[in-house]
Amino acid sequence: MKHRLASQHYWQSTQGLRKALLILCFSGAPFFPVVEHINATVYVTTTVDQQKKEVKGTIYDETNAPVAGATIVVKSSTRGCITDIDGKFSISVNVGDELLVSFLGYQTENVKITTNNDYTVHLKPKVDELDEVTVVAFAKQKKESVISSVTTVKPSELKVPSSNLTTALAGRMSGVIAYQTSGEPGKDDASFFIRGVTTFGYAASPLILIDNVELTTADLARLNVDDIASFSIMKDATATALYGARGANGVILVTTKEGKEGKATVNIRIENSVSTPVRTIETADPITYMQLHNEAVKTRNPLGVLPYSQSKIDNTIKNLNPYAFPSVDWYDEMFNKYTMNQRVTANISGGGNVARYYIAASFFNDNGVLNVDKQNNFNSNISLKKYSVRSNININLTKTTEAIIRVNGSFDDYRGPIDGGDALYNKVMKTSPVLFPMTYPNVREYTENTHLMFGNYGEGTYINPYADMVKGYKDYSRTSIVAQGELKQNLDFITKGLNIRGLISTTRYVYSDVSRFYNPYYYALGAYNQQENTYSLTLLNPDGGTEYLNYTEGAKDVTTTNYMEIAANYNRDFDTHGVSGMLVFTRRTQQNSNAGDLQKSLPYKNQGLSGRFTYSYDKRYFAEFNFGYNGSERFADNERYGFFPSFGLGYLMSNEKFWKPLENTVNKLKWKFTYGLVGNDAIGDVNDRFFYLSNVNMNDGGKGQDFGTNWGNHINGISVSRYANEFITWEKAKKMNIGFELGLFNKLEIQADLFYEKRNSILMTREYIPSTMGLSAAVRANVGAASGKGFDLSADYSHSINKDFWVSGRANFTYATSKYEKVEEPDYVGAGTPWRSKVGQNLSQSWGLIAERLFVDEADIANSPTQNFGDRVMAGDIKYKDINGDGKIDSYDEVPICYSNVPRLQYGFGLEFHWKRLTVSALLEGVGQVNFLYGGSGFHPFNGGQTGNVLSIVADASNRWTPASYSGTKDTENPNARFPRLTYGENKNNNQASTFWIADGSYVRLKNVQIMYDITLPCFKKIGLQGCQISLIGDNLHCWDKIKLWDPAQASDNGAVYPLQRVFTIQANLQF
DSSP, X not given: OOOGGGSHHHHHHTHXXXXXXXXXXXXXXXXXXXXXXXXXXXXXXXXXXXTOEEEEEEEEOTTSOBOTTOEEEETTSSEEEEOOTTSEEEEEEOTTOEEEEEOTTBOOEEEEOOSOSEEEEEOOBOOOGGGTEEEETTEEEEGGGOOSOEEEXXXXXXXXXXXXXXXXXXXXXXXXXXXXXXXXXXXXXXXXXXXXXXXXXXXXXXXXXXXXXXXXHHHHHTOOGGGEEEEEEEOSHHHHGGGGGGGTTOEEEEEEOOOOSEEEEXXXXXXXXXXXXXXXXXXXXXXXXXXXXXXXXXTTOTTSOOSSOHHHHHHHHTTXXXXXXXXXXXHHHHBOSOEEEEEEEEEEEEEXXXXXXXXXXXXXXXXXXXXXXXXXXXXXXXXXXXXXXXEEEEEESSSSEEEEEXXXXXXXXXXXXXXXXXXXXXXXHTXXXXXXXXXXXXXXXXXXXXXXXXXOOTTTTSOOHHHHHHSEEEEEEEEEEEEEEEEEEEOTTTSTTEEEEEEEEEEEEEEEEEEEEOOOEEEEEEEEETTTTEEEEEESOTTTOOSSOEEEEEXXXXXXXXXXXXXXXXXXXXXXXXXXXXXXXXXXXXXXXXOSSHHHHSOEEEEEEEEEEEEEETTTEEEEEEEEEEEETTSOGGGSXXXXXXXXXXXXXXXXXXXXXXXXXXXXXXXXXXXXXXXXXOOSOTTOOOTTSOEEXXXXXXXXXXXXXXXXXXXXXXXXEEOOOTTOOOEEEEEEEEEEEEEETTTEEEEEEEEEEEEEEEEEEOXXXXXXXXXXXXXXXXXXXXXXXXXXXXXXXXXXXXXTEEEEEEEEXXXXXXXXXXXXXXXXXXXXXXXXXXXXSOTTOEEEBOEEEEOOSXXXXXXXXXXXSXXXXXXXXXXXXXXXXXXXXXGGGOEEEEOOSSOSEEEEEEEEEEETTEEEEEEEEEEESXXXXXXXXXXXXXXXXXXXXXXXXXXXXXXXXXXXXXXXXXXXXXXXXXXOSOOSSOOTTTTSOBGGGEEEOOEEEEEEEEEEEEEOOTHHHHTTOXXXXXXXXXXXXXXXESOOSSOGGGGGGTTOSSOOEEEEEEEEEEEO
């Protein structure tokens, strides 16, 4: 159907107006094309050439839908037309003319006029610049010219059903070691390192930059993945050199989305999740617990008094009275099986030639699994609400000048138990299931009590985790606001390829918390009348409990960070030669309120000048030189500035002419080599501000003096916590990287890197300074050295079987290890005990004794080296190996016994299948060469005389050593049992760090499975809905490991922390 503008009536009624417009176009608007055709109707504005002819055509977009309003202009002329509602046009042209077809948000197409009279044109969306380039330090480079070790991750791969972005890092990118140790909302940030840890300093984590502004791990965790345009990991010296000392441990660089030319688009993502613990600790049932407790006393001391009489055990079995004979499953009573969480994100983007915008907002609601008491009029369960807003505005002030304004804020509102979820799980492991109930009922003479009657024992000093959970709550609020302005100026009018830019940013971080609580009233069982099944209670703290809320203010932190960046960049190709250069000046200032002392209250400052220079020849040979010249306030004038250069070479072999016969098989082969020097000023302790200044307390009460009559006068003294040292300087690292990029069959791309790092001048505390020197503070110097090495690899595969079915896969592998090269210690080699030296050992190495087995009997003990750790050693205790052969077991026999608790090896493997509108994907993630040592409170049964719970594996008689005199069978005297003889009280012999308690922390985890269906219904267009995808997502679905007792990622805490969560999510993505 023809549009009404093309009707004859419209043509006649607007004839006068059209004449006036034509006169205006010729006389006063020479810079605009004269529209000679509107909606397929042509009118002539110049003298008709005899060679002209009228052609027609149709314009389509990438979905084969007609494009209304597209502009068609004859190149090098002022003649043009606009397509009608059906995408059609017609125009008078000469054979040989070129038509320029353009539409907002699409690439301009050139159409050469031939003898044909009908043309069909398909417009392509403007290519995302990030598909053609790699984001590097302060700039972007063409992917083919990048020779640094940089891993880029697609933001879509980071979309996981979590409110914490850092939980998505493990197993998704090469070069990154990441692991999560807690599932508690607000405390579930993952720890991550780039290519391992090779420093002794307090800062081993990478530099995190979001839109070039340095932020914290917490800020990265709260970043909405829908706002991310690119996510890059910079790993070697040339990649990080421009960031100077800040990038010594690698860099995570995130850029957020900007608006694109085109109509406004709206994206909404809605999620609802069911979250349940991946694995919970299994403990012995109350009856078994009492029997084990009796065994622990009786088998050590046959004359010892049993803690539980047989009548108590029998009455507990009968469940005679749950308050007189309690049997409490603290896990079931305090924690729910699951919880529900919600997440909503929305963004709108669009714009025109002058201004573009990207505006986003999100809301995350995370809840804990705590089971609170309904008798309280407040809820102490974990509730974390996260809000975020973002606005990125790009404005073309002129054709060569662009201004960018970015403002984003994240806001956390938290309410939860005063001690936090991790602490509550830990307390459960320290609490007896049979000593007292959670609460006593308010009955009989206690009916008038208006408070909860919490159970306890003895003097009321035992832990009642339920009372600690419900006695009050903690509120905290966290606010982070970042505002930045950037100005870019193209200087092509001076010389092509030159541009400058400047950026200023300010960040405000505010945190405050407050706790409101009452003091619990604790009651203990007084007397029990079994005949009447009644009991009396004793109030243990009549003066300690309260029925009103107390109020305690917590931390109040306000941090202000200001950042400035000025950069000049030149990038130009001369035939086969490509050159580029960049200089960047940065300055960062940070000031903390409530800093704690004078020195820390002063502004923190860091500044530097950095540069990059590159050269390429014929897109085959590449060279790059980078440098960083940085200043740090922490060092004296003579050491304040450091110069850290790096260089790299690259060879794109597949661009050689002789490679042509192979290009269909090996479509890409690039070799890379980089080497450089990196400095680090984050050394020593975070509390050290100025190493060249002493830190003196002029009013130290601990160093005071009493004098005068009856010592009635007192004056405080002076203490020194740090001596001035003007020779402390930068920690320096020499980094080398050798790698290649390989493309096969245009389907498989592999990137692999070998890396080595040597760090010198590591700050260490000087050892064995004689006390006769009279020093009151430690003396430190740059005397340490360490090295690190490893290998990382990534592979991406994509194959289209037909138009409806394609498959893609990705894999990554990272191996990173480190060792001490030089450390201040005694001459262990000269002393004949080389195994005690740290040199050559991993920086996170665990040390301990070598356990041979359990002692068989007293004769075995008598004929073995002396093990005197303060306890009497008995049969069934751990027998250790005498390494130095001196006939006794002590610290001189400790050796490196296992891997550290930081994985050396991490890998991931993902697959994605797409069939028509259905997409199915899965990700496996794993770690290797990681160990933990079992032990500590909550693991060793009845350790230190505690009445805490006991692991269920101890209840299995085949797992522990028990004397035959108690068990009635010799089978329980197994010298290779998993647990030694039980002890009530501290057993220093068995609790020594040793190979007996080593646990293999390796695992393979089914990290993520997602099923997505793209729904299309006729009614969608009526409501403006352009797309709708429904997804079912499972996260942390299964784990294959050797620990079994708890999730292996939490093994370092013996599982006694808030468990990691298995999450099932339904997700809806809507596009308008």
